[in-house]
Amino acid sequence: MQIDYFTTVAQIINFALLVLILKHFFYSPLLKLMDEREMKIISRQNEAEDAKREAMREAQSYQKKREELSSEHEELLVKAKEDAREFKEDMMKKAIEEIEEMKIEWQKDLLRQRSDFVADLKKYSGLQLYAITRRALRDLANEDLERQIIITFVNRLKNLEDSERESIESFFRDPKQIITIRSAFDIPEETQREIKRELAAYADADVRVQFVIDDDLISGMVMSAKNAEIGWSVSGYLDSLEADFSHWLEKRAL
Template identity: 30%
Template sequence: MEIHWPTAVAQAVNFLVLVFLLKRFLYGPVIRAMDRRERGIAERIAAAERREAAARREAAAYQEKVREIEAQREALLAEARTAAEALRKDLLREARAEVEELRRRWRRDVERERADFLARVRRELARMALAAAGTVLRDLGGPPVEERIAEAFLERLAALGDEDRRRLAEGDAGEVEVASAAPLPAGLRDRIAAAVQEITGPRRIRFTEAPDLVAGLALRTPEVTVEWNAADHLQGLDERLEAALSAPEPTGTPG
């Protein structure tokens, strides 16, 4: 086959011109458009990746904040529970202390009322005994009760030991008090003053009244006290009365 060179050269030139035209007016714009599109896509992908990274960072920060808030909540709850428990214990301790104080006051009041009641009963019994003794002595023609009490006091005064006598004799030169439940007749005061001054020397005797003695006499100085009280003989009765008051009440009647 014989090649027709002018035609071949013309075709080659036409092909090259076609390629140049395609590249110049078709391929170039298309490629540049594709490049621009690819760069736009790449930029959008990069922007999306940046947004995703930012979202991940925000999510991580949010999760960290949630964990911090949860930790703070737990700490606050624990602190609140601790404070509530401490407050409960304080309130219980204060309530127990208040109840114990009320119980002590109640016991103290009960003991005081019991002591006051026993003292009143003791004084009343002593007065009753004294009145009964006075009636018996009058019926028997004996001396008055006041004289019998004075005799008992003078006997106790005469029975003082040497040490007590020395202390009375060497004590303060002030007055000596002689107390009685009721005013003493002048004759009895004179007898008692003489007996006291035999021991104390010429010290002034001051007679006073002391209802707590009920039926008795008492010599009182800063050094020595000498006392005779008819109520002392009711001590056994006091103890029996207090035991009766302290005994529990029966809970029922035996069948």
């Protein structure tokens, strides 16, 4: 078989040209396109990996925040329960203290009321006792008692103290002054003259004396002259005793 070298060479050249043409116009763009596509795929894969990693980071951050919130919520819940318990205990303590204070004040008020009642009762009883005593002594007064009172009064005039004597002498320096003698009963005229004689001993002239009946004296005689008062009466003793009793009650109340 005879080989046609020219044809063979021509075919080889045509094939080489075809390969060059295909490479230039087909394979190179195709390879470039494939490389670009591969780069895009790799880029997308990288982006996907980055997104995945970012998502994981976000998920971890979310989980961490959730755990922190859960922990804070638990702490807040525990703190709220503790605050509520302390508030309840504080309110209970204050309520107990207020109740105790009210109880103490009530007891004090009760004691004050009882003390006031006892004091009023004592005062009323004492005053009633003095009133009854006054009435009883007034009812028991008789002529014998009145005569004894007159004798006591005259003896009293005869034995005046220095201060009383000076007061009466000073009183009698004014002739217009009048001595008042109060009694719970009528004084006989003879006794009146005797009293005037005793008083005249303290004056250089006649004395002016008026005799007045005073039922409040109960039993007794009292002479009043300026700043001096001389005499004796049951009423005076009772008044003194009543004043002492009132003073004693006031001291007990303090």
